[in-house]
Each structure stands twice: as C-alpha cells, then as structure tokens.
Amino acid sequence: MIYTLPIHEQRKQVCRHMFLSTLGVTERQIRTALKKRQRDGQIAMEGRGGRREAEKVEDEEKTQSILDHINTFPRMESHYCRANTKNEFLAPELNPTTMYNMHVSEMAADKIKPASRSLYNNIFKFPGDSNFLL
Structure with missing residues (x-):
C-alpha cells in the first residue's frame, strides 16, 4: 500500500x-x-443506528394529531385567583386516560395506528404555550 x-x-x-x-x-x-470505499471513490454511509426521516415525519404527524385532539376539548379559566394564573382547566369528567382512549378510538375509526400512551401524556403535560390542569 x-x-x-x-x-x-x-x-x-x-x-x-x-x-x-x-x-x-x-x-x-x-x-x-x-x-x-465504493467504485466511485466515495465511502459508503454508516448504516447503523439513528432515526430515519420517515420515522421523524411520522412522529411529527402523531404529535400534531395529539395536539389537535387535545385542542378540541373546551377549556375553562380558574374561578380562583384568575389574575394570578394563566392555567386552563378541563371539565371535571375529563382526564388524560379518558382523552387518550377517545383518541385511540378516533384513530381506529380512521384505521391509523395511534400514538403511544406515554407520548400522549407527555404532550398533554407540555402542550406548548397552554397550561393544563385537571
């Protein structure tokens, strides 16, 4: 050599x-x-690990689907200390489990694989600018 x-x-x-x-x-x-090294002199790309672009796009679509679902529920302001908080509250009969089950039902009706429960809960806890409380 x-x-x-x-x-x-x-x-x-x-x-x-x-x-x-x-x-x-x-x-x-x-x-x-x-x-x-390939015939053209280039070194082949690493094939191990990492997330594929298709998976990233799918996760973004699932995240948006969950946000859209959460935003369909009406929110209420707190009747206590409104001036001191921007938190929004859901109706008393709603909780993350009930909402997730509703989301799964909607996805099944559309024949779409639903997001995981943990992803739904993470987005529910931190849905962006809104502050949710039960």
Whole structure:
C-alpha cells in the first residue's frame, strides 16, 4: 500500500508511520475505510443506528394529531385567583386516560395506528404555550 499526503498542492509519498501519526488514525481505521470505499471513490454511509426521516415525519404527524385532539376539548379559566394564573382547566369528567382512549378510538375509526400512551401524556403535560390542569 502506498501512503500519500498533500504537501503544497502535490501528493507526496510518506511512510506508514508518518501517515497514521499525521492523521491520528489507526491502521485498522484505514482498512475499514478502504473496505467501505465504493467504485466511485466515495465511502459508503454508516448504516447503523439513528432515526430515519420517515420515522421523524411520522412522529411529527402523531404529535400534531395529539395536539389537535387535545385542542378540541373546551377549556375553562380558574374561578380562583384568575389574575394570578394563566392555567386552563378541563371539565371535571375529563382526564388524560379518558382523552387518550377517545383518541385511540378516533384513530381506529380512521384505521391509523395511534400514538403511544406515554407520548400522549407527555404532550398533554407540555402542550406548548397552554397550561393544563385537571
């Protein structure tokens, strides 16, 4: 194998030790990169881990669906200390479990996979600018 480094806009041949030391890599890292090299000279993208774009878009759609569902319920101001709080309250017969079950029913009717209970609860607790209390 021939090791070269760019020096003054030219490629100069160097020994293996200098090549590895200059780049701060190991011989194994070089071998791995060469194995992943494609015919056009590009290195193949890493295929492990990470979230795919389709999953991110799906999560954003689910989040928006949950927000839309929560916003369909009427809210009331507190009749105590209105001047001191911006909290909004739901009707006494509503709670996160009831609301989630209603959301699941709506999603099932539309044949859409519903969001998880934990995602619904997280969005319910922190739905943006509004402050919900039961």
